[in-house]
Amino acid sequence: MSExxxxxxxxxxxxxxxxxxxxxxxxxxxxxxxxxxxGIMGEAQAADTRGLTFLQISDSHVGFDKPANPNALGTLExxxxxxxxxxxxxxxxxxxxxxxxxxxxxxxxDADHIxxxxxxxxxxxxxxxxxxxxxxKIYQDxxxxxxxxxxxxxxxxxxxxxxxxxxxxxxxxGGLGNLGTEQLEWLEHDVKGRSASTPIVLFAHxxxxxxxxxxxWGTDDSAQALSYLKKFGSVTVLNGHIHQVMQKVEGxxxxxxxxxxxxxxxxxxxxxxxxxxxxxxxxxxxMLGIANVxxxxxxxxxxIVDSPLQG
Amino acid sequence: xxxxxIASSVLGAVVGSVLAAGVLFARAEATPGTVFIDNFIFxxxxxxxxxxxxxxxxxxxxxxxxxxxxxxxxxxSPAMDxxxxxxxxxxxxGTYQYFCYLHxxxxxxxxxxxxxxxxxxx
Numbered sequence: 475m476s477e478x479x480x481x482x483x484x485x486x487x488x489x490x491x492x493x494x495x496x497x498x499x500x501x502x503x504x505x506x507x508x509x510x511x512x513g514i515m516g517e518a519q520a521a522d523t524r525g526l527t528f529l530q531i532s533d534s535h536v537g538f539d540k541p542a543n544p545n546a547l548g549t550l551e552x553x554x555x556x557x558x559x560x561x562x563x564x565x566x567x568x569x570x571x572x573x574x575x576x577x578x579x580x581x582x583x584d585a586d587h588i589x590x591x592x593x594x595x596x597x598x599x600x601x602x603x604x605x606x607x608x609x610x611k612i613y614q615d616x617x618x619x620x621x622x623x624x625x626x627x628x629x630x631x632x633x634x635x636x637x638x639x640x641x642x643x644x645x646x647x648g649g650l651g652n653l654g655t656e657q658l659e660w661l662e663h664d665v666k667g668r669s670a671s672t673p674i675v676l677f678a679h680x681x682x683x684x685x686x687x688x689x690x691w692g693t694d695d696s697a698q699a700l701s702y703l704k705k706f707g708s709v710t711v712l713n714g715h716i717h718q719v720m721q722k723v724e725g726x727x728x729x730x731x732x733x734x735x736x737x738x739x740x741x742x743x744x745x746x747x748x749x750x751x752x753x754x755x756x757x758x759x760x761m762l763g764i765a766n767v768x769x770x771x772x773x774x775x776x777x778i779v780d781s782p783l784q785g
Numbered sequence: 786x787x788x789x790x791i792a793s794s795v796l797g798a799v800v801g802s803v804l805a806a807g808v809l810f811a812r813a814e815a816t817p818g819t820v821f822i823d824n825f826i827f828x829x830x831x832x833x834x835x836x837x838x839x840x841x842x843x844x845x846x847x848x849x850x851x852x853x854x855x856x857x858x859x860x861x862s863p864a865m866d867x868x869x870x871x872x873x874x875x876x877x878x879g880t881y882q883y884f885c886y887l888h889x890x891x892x893x894x895x896x897x898x899x900x901x902x903x904x905x906x907x
Contacts (some may be wrong), residue, residue, distance in 0.1 A: 540847040540867065576849060576864050602887045606851060606864035647855035647884035648892050689825075690890035747824035749848050 525770040526632035529557055529567040529594070530677070532714030532765075533734030535603065536585040537575035542750035543758060546575070546736035550588050552783050553735040553764050557592045560766065565631060567594045570714035570732060571601030571642065571679030577612055586616075600625055601679040601715065602642040610643070626657050628664050634769055634776075635668060637661065639678035641693045651680030651693035651715075658695060662702045670705045673769065673776060677712040683722055683729045686742035691716050700727060710776055712767070716748075719765075719780045730778055733763040759784035819843075820893065822850050822865075825885075827893035834875060835900045841872040850891070855882040 531553055538546040557567070569589070574581035589596060604613040618625035624643040629636050639661070641651035653661075665674070676682065682699065684692035693699075703709045709727040717734035718741065737750040738761035745751065753761060763782040770777075818840040821828045825846065834840060844850045844865040852871055853861040858881055862871035875881065875897040885891035 542847065576866065603849065606849065606887065608863065645884075645886055645889040647853075647882060647889055649889045688890070690888055747826075747846070749825065749846055 525768060526634060527562055527564045527766065527768045528631070529560075529564045530570060530712055530732045530765040530767060531557075531567060531589075531735055532570040532679075532732040533572040533601065533717055533736055534569070534585055534589075535572050535575045535734065535736035536588075537578060537581040538736050538750075540737075540750055542737035542752045543762075547584055547588065549759070549762055549783065550585065550735045551591075552759070553762070554588055554592050556764060556781065556783060557594070564594060564766070567592060567596045568636075568638070568677050568712065569596055569598045570677055570712060571599050572603040572714065572734075572736075573598065573601070573613075575603055575736075577604055577607040577610075579612060582612060582616055597629070597636070597638055597677075598625075599638045599678055600640055600642055602645065605643055622660055623654075623657055626660065632769065634673045634675055635665070636675045636677070637664065639676065639682075639699070641678045641680045641682070641696075646694070649694050650684070650687070650690050651678075651682075651696070653678075653693060653695050653699055658698055658702075661699055665702055665706075668706075671707060673708040673710070674703055674706050675710045675712065675767075675776075676703070679713065680715045681713040681720075681729065681731055682711050683724070685716055685720060685731070689742065689748040691742065691748070703727070708776065710767075710778075712765075712778075718761070728776075730765070732765040733761065733780065733782065735762050735764070735783075738762065816841075821845055822885075822891075825850075825888055825891055827891060830892075831894045831896065833896040833898060836876055836878050836897050837874065837900060838897070839872050839874040840895055841870050843870040844868065849887060851886040852883055853886040855884055855892075859883075861886065 534550045535546045536550060543549060557564070573585045598617045600613045600617070614625055621627040624640045626640050627638050639653060639657065641653050644654065645652055678693070680693050681691055682693050682696040707726055711727060711729045713729070713731045714734070716731050717737065717739035718731065719733055720731045722729045738753060739748050740751050760782045763780060766779040766781065768777045817832060818834050818838045820832060820840065820842045822842060822844045823846065832840065842852050842862070842865070844867060847867055849864050849866055851862050851864050859873050859875070865871055875895060878897045878899040881895040881897065883893055883895065
């Protein structure tokens with residue numbers, strides 16, 4: 475399963491753990507680069523949550539209207555209501571792509587209308603569904619004006635360095651997600667002068683680890699990208715695309731994928747294809763959701779809590 | 786007299802079924818330039834057509850797909866939602882590799898053969 479190999483002092487770990495669908499989510503932390511599971515969200519909320527808290531939403535697929543969820547805009551709105559009801563207001567939100575289903579102006583408008591109700595700054599990266607307009611311009615016109623290339627960028631918050639990458643532009647026949655040479659060079663330069671103690675949060679749409687090659691759930695040149703981050707003690711990689719929670723720990727790198735707000739997809743290999751999964755109506759909202767990420771400065775902790783819309 | 790009658794009607798039914806199956810089979814194969822997308826797979830994965838044939842892809846999945854040439858040898862399709870089709874007429878003989886530009890693990894090919902006497906014009 476693992477394609478990365480870190481041998482610099484930290485024993486090799488292979489942890490592939492599907493998060494539970496029950497309860498309100500699972501919290502885990504990174505302390506000195508070593509992750510610990512802390513428990514379910516109830517405990518997390520009881521814990522001291524001072525520090526940086528931000529949210530991740532993903533795969534809103536506004537415009538999707540198929541049987542797996544005829545009202546993807548409605549469930550996005552439910553997700554944003556859940557964000558607004560959080561006891562602690564997050565510093566900002568990241569959206570890990572597939573904002574829309576068909577890259578239509580109206581879909582982007584509808585998504586903006588709902589997401590803006592969170593009154594949070596939102597840092598976006600594009601999914602492949604955000605690049606299907608003929609000229610592949612709408613996403614960049616709306617979200618990527620200050621970014622490099624096809625929309626990659628970095629920023630700092632509370633001592634954490636955030637890097638938003640694009641691995642959904644110019645996909646290659648037979649391949650997986652793709653970052654490309656220009657972006658890789660930019661990334662190498664972006665992290666070069668930074669202290670190894672700087673916590674890094676890397677986010678992109680398609681997983682930056684190979685979840686399931688047969689379904690294209692990985693990124694061809696992610697190992698190259700991660701090689702630039704070897705010196706950092708704490709690297710957290712946040713992705714979407716696969717519409718389910720998964721995590722893996724590999725040395726100092728923790729990989730995590732968030733749920734969609736639109737529709738679930740099957741676990742790897744459990745269906746003929748990765749297409750939208752139709753589940754009983756009363757199960758749908760247990761399989762959609764958001765992720766809440768908390769970084770505690772003094773403890774070098776970063777905790778992720780996945781919360782389904784319901785259950 | 787009864788037995789042969791029964792036998793011939795059974796035989797007739799069998800022949801009829803075979804003919805019906807043959808007709809169905811012929812209909813499914815009747816258009817060499819037809820490709821369906823089912824469960825993230827191009828079906829058939831490889832098609833061979835004569836130059837001048839229009840190839841039509843139809844998406845029968847619940848998710849968007851898109852057709853793109855692997856080396857920009859033909860115009861890419863718009864995003865194809867469920868039941869959308871895309872057609873392209875191949876006039877120049879050759880082998881055209883293509884893929885889904887949303888799900889690049891999906892690949893297929895179109896082999897275009899010269900029509901008799903038309904090679905010089907290609």
